Amino acid sequence: MAKIEDEALAEAYNKALELEKSGNFDAAAEAYEDVLLLDPEDHGGAAVRLAAMRRGEVPEKASDAYVTTLFDQHAEVFDAILVGQLGYAVPMMVRQMLPDHADGTFERLLDLGCGTGLSGETLDDMVDHSTGVDLSEGMLNEAWDREVYDDLYAGEAVQFIREAEDENWDLITATDVLPYIGKLEEFFRYVSLRLDHGGVLAFSTETLPDADFGGADYMVTPQHRFAHRLSYVQSLMKRNALSVLAVRDITVRDDEGEPIPGHLIIGRKANG
Numbered sequence: 001m002a003k004i005e006d007e008a009l010a011e012a013y014n015k016a017l018e019l020e021k022s023g024n025f026d027a028a029a030e031a032y033e034d035v036l037l038l039d040p041e042d043h044g045g046a047a048v049r050l051a052a053m054r055r056g057e058v059p060e061k062a063s064d065a066y067v068t069t070l071f072d073q074h075a076e077v078f079d080a081i082l083v084g085q086l087g088y089a090v091p092m093m094v095r096q097m098l099p100d101h102a103d104g105t106f107e108r109l110l111d112l113g114c115g116t117g118l119s120g121e122t123l124d125d126m127v128d129h130s131t132g133v134d135l136s137e138g139m140l141n142e143a144w145d146r147e148v149y150d151d152l153y154a155g156e157a158v159q160f161i162r163e164a165e166d167e168n169w170d171l172i173t174a175t176d177v178l179p180y181i182g183k184l185e186e187f188f189r190y191v192s193l194r195l196d197h198g199g200v201l202a203f204s205t206e207t208l209p210d211a212d213f214g215g216a217d218y219m220v221t222p223q224h225r226f227a228h229r230l231s232y233v234q235s236l237m238k239r240n241a242l243s244v245l246a247v248r249d250i251t252v253r254d255d256e257g258e259p260i261p262g263h264l265i266i267g268r269k270a271n272g
Contacts, residue, residue: 009038012045020049026070029055041065051220058220060183064156067180068135071115075138076118086253090175091122093250093264094202098126101245102200107169110194112157113177118144124148127171131208133160157181161190170196174203176252179225182218184236192240195269201242205233206252206262230263241270 016031030047032055039046045066050056074081082088106127114132116139124130132149134140140152153160157177171261172191181187189192206227213219217232230247237244245266252262 009035012038013044016046016049020053025053025055029053032056045070045224046182047049048220048224052222052224058182058216058218060181062180062226064135071134071136072138075116075136075142078142079118082253083118086255087251088118088176090204090250090252090264091119093248094119094173094175095122095126097246097248097266098123098200098202099262101268106200108169108171110161110167110172111149112172112174113180114143114152115139115148116178117146117148119173119175120148121146123171123173131169132247133157133212136202156227158186158190161194162186164194168194168199169195170199172199172201174201176204178203178205178228179252182220182226182228184218184228184233188236188240188242192242192269193265195242197269197271199269200245201267201269202249202265204252204262204264205230208261223260233263233265237265237267242267243270 006097010256012031012035016028016035019028029050032050035044035046036042042063043065044229045062047059048062051058075084107129109123109127109130111130111132114120114134117132120130120132123267129150130148132143133153133155135156139153140154143149143152172195178184195201206225207230208227213229218226218228234244245268248264250262250264251259253260
């Protein structure tokens with residue numbers, strides 16, 4: 001029975017994808033709705049694809065099943081694709097910016113969405129102890145082989161920091177994490193709770209011209225990732241006692257030869 005269901009799901013998803021690529025968005029939307037009926041956990045990211053086509057509501061985040069499946073499939077070649085082909089260099093940008101806002105090394109790093117460990121490796125000599133968290137066990141296996149983390153955990157970023165009630169860090173990073181989360185209220189609330197007073201937060205976002213948001217705080221882009229309005233991010237930081245130390249306009253990565261704009265933001269938890 002499971003095999004039949006898997007075959008039906010694959011057939012339905014491939015049909016929807018073909019219709020989307022052909023530009024027949026109305027028919028594609030109906031087909032993706034069929035996919036979601038077969039796969040409510042949404043391993044194929046049908047919900048974000050519907051939102052990207054403007055044929056469905058913008059979800060609050062990409063489904064855990066989709067993110068896990070996506071990165072498990074690409075874990076072994078992830079660095080070659082992201083760095084070599086897409087020009088991703090956000091961890092190095094973080095390293096270049098941090099010394100302007102911190103003296104010496106950090107005692108404890110929490111690297112949310114650590115992936116294969118690019119940020120952990122880049123910041124290794126700046127921290128005494130580092131913890132990595134990622135949904136994808138395939139990515140965690142690659143990070144383990146880098147031997148830069150003291151602790152590694154499988155889990156969703158917001159859930160992890162929500163449940164880490166007895167833990168605090170003086171540096172939290174989230175590079176290429178927010179493009180998979182739309183609504184950021186919980187993210188900033190719990191990041192602030194887990195940061196030491198005076199602790200530093202470094203993260204990246206993707207964005208669009210303000211006019212493209214149509215009044216929304218976040219939306220799904222044609223690349224099936226979340227873009228955030230800078231004013232939305234900054235307001236949530238202020239609400240959660242996180243001062244903005246620096247904002248840099250960056251190219252997050254390339255997509256089919258086109259630069260994807262975003263921001264690299266450094267913040268600090270208020271003292272006392």
